[in-house]
Amino acid sequence: MSASAALAHWVILAVLLSVFAGVLYRRLRGAEYRRVRAAAFTVLALAQPAFAVPATAIRSILVAVAAYAIGSTAAQFVRRQDPRRIVLLGGSLAGAQLVHPVWGTLTTIVLPLALRHQVTATTSARTAGLYVSLLFIPALSSAALLYLSLAQHFDGVQWRGFVSPGQYAVLVAAAVLPATPLFIALARAPMKIHALSLAILCTLIVAMNVVGSCVAAQPLAEFAAALGALGVLLIAHWAVSATRDRHAALLMVASLALSWTAALMTAELAHA
């Protein structure tokens, strides 16, 4: 990479991180976290190992942004199905496909299906209408990507090789590790809509991390970075209480620490 290209890369990265940090901070402030704490949680969410690696940083941020957007719009959509929320969720799912076609497509298929009981359409014909309008943009996005990959040889996923069975076990463990605090928090939360959406997104992210790192030799931290953003979304939904800030800090610190641990323990494998 030339000096100018590297500079451009870092400028883009800094801009993306700053904007995303602003979004997370605003979300936390909206949930009545004090300024310092909101800033601290934002830093914890974004101090991810994937963002420190030039090769994966930009795509990781985009994955994190897409995951955050889907989680946020899915929660709004299930609360009320109005046109704006449908457009936002559909657009988020389409955006996820552009960031990572396989993960985006999986999310597009799994998330609306998993949320089907939360949708309030009264008849099957109306439910069908709801799904058609929800999936219209993601379906168009899939068709466009398919066209680009067939006609223009655009490839969103780089398949680079396979790892050995021994390494496989380590990678699976490492992929699940950063998500553990989030899953514990989600399991303890009342199973409200946003928790369900986040649980699905976390599962998909872990699955992608496992598949990506085992099959495509993709750096493990790449997808794990999205968990920090989802953590912010989760704690922003918590009701205000005396222990909320403490629990939030615990969750964010644990998630970040495990993310770094997983990244370090698999660094050698990822470079192999």
Add this chain to the structure above:
Amino acid sequence: MGEVSILREASARPRARGAPECAAGATDAVALRLHSKLGAAAKSLLLSGSHSFGAIETLRSAAIDDATHALQRHEPQYSAARTVTPAQRTLFVAVGLGLTVCVAISPAVGGLVLTAFIAASYAANAVFRAWLFWVGSDEPSTQIDASEENASAADLPVYTVLVPLYREANVVAQLAAALRRLDYPPHLLDVKLVVEEDDDDTVAAALEASADGVFEVVAVPAGEPRTKPRACNYALQLARGDFLVIFDAEDRPEPDQLKKALHAFRRAPVNVACLQARLNFFNARECWLTRMFALDYALWFDFLLPGLDRLGIPMPLGGTSNHFRVEALRAIRGWDPFNVTEDADLGIRLARLGLRVRTLDSTTYEEATNALDNWLRQRTRWLKGYMQTWLVHMRDPRQLLRNAGLGGFLGFQLFVGGTVVAALLNPILWLVFVLSFFIDVPAVGFTGATHALSGSGLLLGNALFAYLAMLGPYRRGWLDLSPYALLVPFYWLLISAAAYRAAWQLARKPWYWEKTVHGLTRMADGAVP
């Protein structure tokens, strides 16, 4: 009692065909004197169906002349009596010639530039609608609560309801039932069934429906152009109300619509001269065509017009359920009788005169036409009217810009002009796309680039149009209609057919009012979803 009042009474009973003509020598003054001296006796004499006084005929002639020509006479710049001005004709010819010369000199470049322009115009219209949709989807509810409604019920004004009817005898009974359901004190309702005097069947049906005196029948003297706005202008002179609403023959307004409108008027600034209620269909699910029509209406009235409202862009009114302050309506000389979408024109004219049109959160259910030929006639008239409206208001673009401001000016181009242009361009884009797929001959202007450009324009435009149509039914919970929006590209081809028919008709018969036949639905009356 003034001239108009006498005219009002006289018009309440149409002269029977073949009745004796005017009494010789009678004058306006005589009629007025008669009435002032004899009071009720004169009234009875004047209303006699077997006599006709010259004075009354004079008054009726003056009234119908005023209804037909007042706008043309006093504000010709707003009248569609003349379709295209010489300056506009010169401009169109110059643009047409210029494009032809460009394409002839360099087919490859000319074709590419032209295709890019067409694709961009088409896509711009779709993007503008998407923006309006987004803005309109955030419209706050204007539902009034019962306490406010009751508080204002004590001082309700007289409300005039105009229902122009022409060859619609078959729906008068249902109309009467719908009007009787209006939640408004009957003694404060001034309901006028406006009929053409030579439309015998409708006159008879209207008289029968008004036998109990609840409705008044206004017979409009025969003449040209035989249009709804001409009839409305005539009846406007007889209106007794402070507020007025137009309904169509097949309309089923929500019963509380007048009270809602009144409440909205009272809360609004005085420059709000008109409120447009929402429209949709009680037979939306009757067939494919009615479903597509319902999607179209849902998007238009539930999202796009509220979007225009919020942005302060001139709003073309939608045919029926327009509520007016009568004073303002009279001040701007009513509707343009030569414009076949007089409602759309009126909305723009109000905006140009500094008055506002707002949307009203109340629905009037209509009958969607279920026959393709009937639909085509109706859509042809609408698109022809939009063409007339655009031509009228673009006679002096600088003046329009001054009146409406930059946002209003651009909004008018995209919403009124864009509706017509998108319908006209749609088949051209399809044609260029298909032909350039098979023919890659720069000599005739078809290259890979034109194929890509037309394809992109079509994809973006049609995808957006379909998506917006899909989201249109959300406000009323008609989600079962959403999947039909996938067929919007086919529906748009029908709209394009109507647009070309409209352009042809504009050139040949600009004021011709193609009648939409109502009463064809097989769905039960009042089957409002």
